[in-house]
Amino acid sequence: MIGPFSDPIMQRALLEVTLVGVCGGALGCWVIFYGLSYASESLAHGLFPGLVAAALLGLPLLLGAGAGILVAALGVAVASRIPGVGRNVAVAVVVTFLFGLGVLLALSPASPPGIQGLLFGDVLGASDTDLALSGGLALGIAAALWLLHGRLLAVGFDRAFARSLGISAAAADAAVLTLLAGAILVGVQGMGNLLVVAVLVGPAATARQLSSRMAPMMLLSVAVAVLAGAAGLCLSYYAGTAAGASVAAAFVAAYLLAAFSGRTALPLTVEELP
Amino acid sequence: MSVLAEAAGLSAGYGGVAAIEEVSFRVRPGERVALLGPNGGGKTTLLRSITGEAERISGSLRVSVPHATVPQTERSRLDYPVSALDVSLMGSLAGLPWWRQPGRRERATAVQALERVGMVQLAGSTFGELSAGQRQRVLIARGLVQEARLLLLDEPFTGLDASSSERLETLIGELATEERGILIATHDLEQARRWDLVVCLNGRQIAFGPPGEVLDLAVLEATYGGAIVEIPGNGGMGILPPHHHHRP
Numbered sequence: 011m012i013g014p015f016s017d018p019i020m021q022r023a024l025l026e027v028t029l030v031g032v033c034g035g036a037l038g039c040w041v042i043f044y045g046l047s048y049a050s051e052s053l054a055h056g057l058f059p060g061l062v063a064a065a066l067l068g069l070p071l072l073l074g075a076g077a078g079i080l081v082a083a084l085g086v087a088v089a090s091r092i093p094g095v096g097r098n099v100a101v102a103v104v105v106t107f108l109f110g111l112g113v114l115l116a117l118s119p120a121s122p123p124g125i126q127g128l129l130f131g132d133v134l135g136a137s138d139t140d141l142a143l144s145g146g147l148a149l150g151i152a153a154a155l156w157l158l159h160g161r162l163l164a165v166g167f168d169r170a171f172a173r174s175l176g177i178s179a180a181a182a183d184a185a186v187l188t189l190l191a192g193a194i195l196v197g198v199q200g201m202g203n204l205l206v207v208a209v210l211v212g213p214a215a216t217a218r219q220l221s222s223r224m225a226p227m228m229l230l231s232v233a234v235a236v237l238a239g240a241a242g243l244c245l246s247y248y249a250g251t252a253a254g255a256s257v258a259a260a261f262v263a264a265y266l267l268a269a270f271s272g273r274t275a276l277p278l279t280v281e282e283l284p
Numbered sequence: 285m286s287v288l289a290e291a292a293g294l295s296a297g298y299g300g301v302a303a304i305e306e307v308s309f310r311v312r313p314g315e316r317v318a319l320l321g322p323n324g325g326g327k328t329t330l331l332r333s334i335t336g337e338a339e340r341i342s343g344s345l346r347v348s349v350p351h352a353t354v355p356q357t358e359r360s361r362l363d364y365p366v367s368a369l370d371v372s373l374m375g376s377l378a379g380l381p382w383w384r385q386p387g388r389r390e391r392a393t394a395v396q397a398l399e400r401v402g403m404v405q406l407a408g409s410t411f412g413e414l415s416a417g418q419r420q421r422v423l424i425a426r427g428l429v430q431e432a433r434l435l436l437l438d439e440p441f442t443g444l445d446a447s448s449s450e451r452l453e454t455l456i457g458e459l460a461t462e463e464r465g466i467l468i469a470t471h472d473l474e475q476a477r478r479w480d481l482v483v484c485l486n487g488r489q490i491a492f493g494p495p496g497e498v499l500d501l502a503v504l505e506a507t508y509g510g511a512i513v514e515i516p517g518n519g520g521m522g523i524l525p526p527h528h529h530h531r532p
Contacts, residue, residue, distance in 0.1 A: 043364065043365070156385075157383050157385075158382075159385060160373075160374070160377055160380075160385050160386055161377060161382065163366065163370065163374070164374045164377055166361075166364065167361065167364050167366060167371070167374065168355065168374075170335075170337060170353070170355065171353065171355070171374070171426075173337070174335050174336070174337075174352075174353060175377050175378045175430075176378070177377065177382075218365075221365070222365050222410045223365050223366070223367060223370070223410075224365045224366065224370075227365055
């Protein structure tokens with residue numbers, strides 16, 4: 011596994027995958043237990059027009075993705091206030107509209123070639139600025155998760171109890187969603203718009219099979235994300251497959267391996283919070 | 285003697301609609317107070333009005349000491365990745381600013397609380413894998429870590445076998461002697477008779493006082509809506525469970 015990583019491009023890709031793995035792996039455990047898998051997929055798809063617009067205008071992709079997430083979140087918030095429209099429906103309508111808009115922009119004849127790559131990511135093409143921004147975001151997310159750990163754990167366990175201690179459950183939800191937006195920003199460049207969810211859900215679901223405590227689960231999830239990420243890069247290097255897709259495939263393989271290795275620490279189903 | 289909590293003419297409920305009315309009672313240190321009433325009679329609403337989850341509509345309610353709720357454990361998620369110690373430790377968050385994690389001192393307090401409720405050997409066990417009685421005791425430990433002097437137990441005996449019930453009742457008795465007040469929602473009339481005070485609720489308060497004085501047939505019928513039977517032989521009375529309730 012050392013061979014491919016003597017190549018400077020692969021070294022940068024490994025750094026990128028590590029940053030994505032640290033954010034996605036750690037936060038993914040909260041995504042699962044706060045019932046936010048659907049929300050993370052929606053946020054990722056909803057920011058697509060922002061990503062495409064940034065590419066067309068030559069702005070940093072992270073900036074476009076950030077603006078895209080804001081627009082998507084605002085759209086969902088407004089749409090779910092329309093009487094008779096449930097939150098799930100509002101999310102589905104807004105996100106498919108935004109994603110369609112992004113695809114329309116990306117596939118128009120005026121768009122430069124290669125822009126479709128935004129859908130599947132370009133883990134090998136991260137610039138110094140991209141890496142530095144991702145690194146900063148990843149550091150911020152890790153620090154926030156460390157600071158908020160006890161409170162997030164209490165809210166996820168028993169919301170009424172948390173409220174009785176003066177911990178706002180809504181603030182905890184908002185914190186996890188904000189961090190989720192940050193992690194998607196870190197991951198979307200390398201993994202692409204369609205595959206970034208894989209890093210948020212795959213390693214965490216794998217770790218959940220192997221651990222029944224939150225903190226070890228998060229560390230395990232990060233380890234799975236980074237190792238499977240590196241394995242995916244190797245696969246891509248030797249088999250000539252697309253890097254982002256190979257990494258996503260490695261996450262799925264890790265999950266299947268854990269699920270069928272016979273050791274299930276906790277039941278598989280997680281009910282979504284109301 | 286000081287009063288831990290006192291209600292006078294309290295109406296409380298949700299969204300402006302009262303679920304309980306005319307509730308007046310008092311809890312002093314060392315007292316175990318049973319909340320009796322049918323399902324939907326307002327036992328949980330009364331507990332929630334103390335925690336602030338239900339709104340006070342009229343009357344007064346004064347709670348003068350820190351309190352903690354021991355909820356029915358099916359409300360807690362049993363697939364959640366926490367140990368008994370983690371749950372006990374959650375009680376310490378009340379006294380910490382938001383940026384601080386529980387440290388060594390808080391951990392020692394949480395272990396001590398588990399010891400107090402007889403759960404220290406199982407401190408490392410996953411909460412969801414404990415028995416219902418063990419989970420109740422862990423949640424009581426969480427309340428002790430909160431330094432609560434008023435404990436609110438919502439049907440803690442539901443789903444417990446005889447020996448777990450007995451252990452829990454002994455623990456409740458011990459905690460009361462340590463100058464705590466304990467409010468316990470229960471369906472067990474015989475248990476309530478062993479405690480210090482009862483509040484009978486059926487939408488409104490039917491009675492409040494020592495069980496020996498208060499629990500007569502008229503009060504029980506008003507509380508449970510007539511489904512009271514005398515148990516032949518032992519001179520006691522029982523509540524006819526709803527699923528045995530035949531209407532012509």
